[in-house]
Amino acid sequence: MNPYFTYILIAVALFSFTAIFALFAVYAERKVSAFIQDRLGPMETGVYGSLQTLADILKMLQKELIVPAAADKVLFVVAPVIIFVSVYMGFASLPWGPGLIPASLNLGVFYVFAIISVESVGILMAGWGSNNKYSLLGALRSVAQVVSYEIPAGIAIISAVMISQSLDLQVIATKQGILSTEGAKFLGLWDVSGVGGFLAWNVFQAPHLLLAYVIYFIASLAECNRAPFDIPEAESELVSGFHTEYTGIRFALIFLGEYSMMFLVGMFGVLLFLGGWNTPLPNIGSFTLADWTTGTGWGVFWIVAKVLLVVFVQMWLRWTLPRLRVDQLMNLCWKVLTPLAFLCMLISGVWQLLVM
Amino acid sequence: MNIEQIVFYFLSAVVLVSALLVVAMKNLVRSIFLFFLTLFSMAGLFVFALADFVAITQVVVYVGGVLVLMIFAFLLSNRDILNNPDAVKINGKFLTAHHLPGLVVSFLFFTALMFAFSQFQVDELEWIAASEGNTLSPSDNTIELLGINIMTRYLLPFETISVLLMLALIGAAHLARKERKI
Numbered sequence: 001m002n003p004y005f006t007y008i009l010i011a012v013a014l015f016s017f018t019a020i021f022a023l024f025a026v027y028a029e030r031k032v033s034a035f036i037q038d039r040l041g042p043m044e045t046g047v048y049g050s051l052q053t054l055a056d057i058l059k060m061l062q063k064e065l066i067v068p069a070a071a072d073k074v075l076f077v078v079a080p081v082i083i084f085v086s087v088y089m090g091f092a093s094l095p096w097g098p099g100l101i102p103a104s105l106n107l108g109v110f111y112v113f114a115i116i117s118v119e120s121v122g123i124l125m126a127g128w129g130s131n132n133k134y135s136l137l138g139a140l141r142s143v144a145q146v147v148s149y150e151i152p153a154g155i156a157i158i159s160a161v162m163i164s165q166s167l168d169l170q171v172i173a174t175k176q177g178i179l180s181t182e183g184a185k186f187l188g189l190w191d192v193s194g195v196g197g198f199l200a201w202n203v204f205q206a207p208h209l210l211l212a213y214v215i216y217f218i219a220s221l222a223e224c225n226r227a228p229f230d231i232p233e234a235e236s237e238l239v240s241g242f243h244t245e246y247t248g249i250r251f252a253l254i255f256l257g258e259y260s261m262m263f264l265v266g267m268f269g270v271l272l273f274l275g276g277w278n279t280p281l282p283n284i285g286s287f288t289l290a291d292w293t294t295g296t297g298w299g300v301f302w303i304v305a306k307v308l309l310v311v312f313v314q315m316w317l318r319w320t321l322p323r324l325r326v327d328q329l330m331n332l333c334w335k336v337l338t339p340l341a342f343l344c345m346l347i348s349g350v351w352q353l354l355v356m
Numbered sequence: 357m358n359i360e361q362i363v364f365y366f367l368s369a370v371v372l373v374s375a376l377l378v379v380a381m382k383n384l385v386r387s388i389f390l391f392f393l394t395l396f397s398m399a400g401l402f403v404f405a406l407a408d409f410v411a412i413t414q415v416v417v418y419v420g421g422v423l424v425l426m427i428f429a430f431l432l433s434n435r436d437i438l439n440n441p442d443a444v445k446i447n448g449k450f451l452t453a454h455h456l457p458g459l460v461v462s463f464l465f466f467t468a469l470m471f472a473f474s475q476f477q478v479d480e481l482e483w484i485a486a487s488e489g490n491t492l493s494p495s496d497n498t499i500e501l502l503g504i505n506i507m508t509r510y511l512l513p514f515e516t517i518s519v520l521l522m523l524a525l526i527g528a529a530h531l532a533r534k535e536r537k538i
Binding site: 004 | 389
């Protein structure tokens, strides 16, 4: 088979996955919020409202594309594409299972981190292009927040990379399970490379990474612009922030970008800290659960299951926590998360020298 | 012509055209956003030179950092000046006393570049001749070599740069601090 055909096939498969995931996630978000607020959520279209988001997207595709008269037309039209493409490109180097990775880069971690930061340019473009003070304010807030939270996120990621000793996401994932060739130590003491399961995950190999994961998770919420860090969209203050003026398929693209971003940052965290595509079930005596549940198909299953769990936690937090004010947001980032992340990095270095 | 060459020429063309447009464009905000295109295609060219670490650093530092800061500076300044830069008239003519320093500097720089270009012979350079056969393949792990070199051979420049950045950080924090009442 022509290799270029394979490349295109993989790209299309990833795109359809993000689209289907966004549809599913919007439905899940509405059901989760309904459950938390003691409502029913969408019930009319399909069984338990399951076709509701499909109907929504059909409606959205038919809507007129409105460009405001005062907008900068080029920037306004290009912005949603940049927002979505930057998130979509991040999926290129994330492994889905043993030997199953779209583009095996030996700089995978750094690449994903870089490509996520491109989204802020798209957001600024949307905010400026709309020529609307609410959009501009939303974009400024969003970018200030994304740029600030990149620092604790980056340092938390570095502390995980220091434990794994590699920037290749596939290598990092492999080292956290029974397929590891260099051995994995539970809490740095007990060699569990034959046992596998959750005991070999990075957060259990070096317990301070649990703190690093929490820091990364909080920062990733801010990078997705999700509640409790949704000041860029703050409905009560800014209508809906940088995407106030967008309609139809352009709005759909921004939305698709936001939900794909949730999956992307969740998957990135799972790969670095929570064992990637490795099974959570350990080998117990003759019950070799880890051996039975490791493989390409199982890998895809485990990683999707873990990421969906993380996405569920993101939704759960969104509907239970109130929004942070701008100064609280910056205080949290610079005075709490950044020093803690530095502490994690320090412990990683000491751990690498003394324990491993 | 294989596909690598096509992609390479396409990226180079994008870099050149967008860089020219960045300079020539009247609309400052659009030209800044075009600069994004220039930097991103530059990153693509770095990938073709097998410098993938440099390419990604380019995206992190320039696109995620410098460019966003530049856009911030624009967005926080006066919109009228941005939209019609002609309103702030200096002098319409090209050859005036006002433009003289700029013209002299750019002419001198251009002459220096042309001189260097005319004197430059790639094949006779010693270190290029010596490095024949010393090539990288796309699957090589360059990051390990980079890390080892930075921490051994180039440690002093690396640490000097960190001190410089630290100074910049402290300076910025000092400038942004509230004046204490005495």
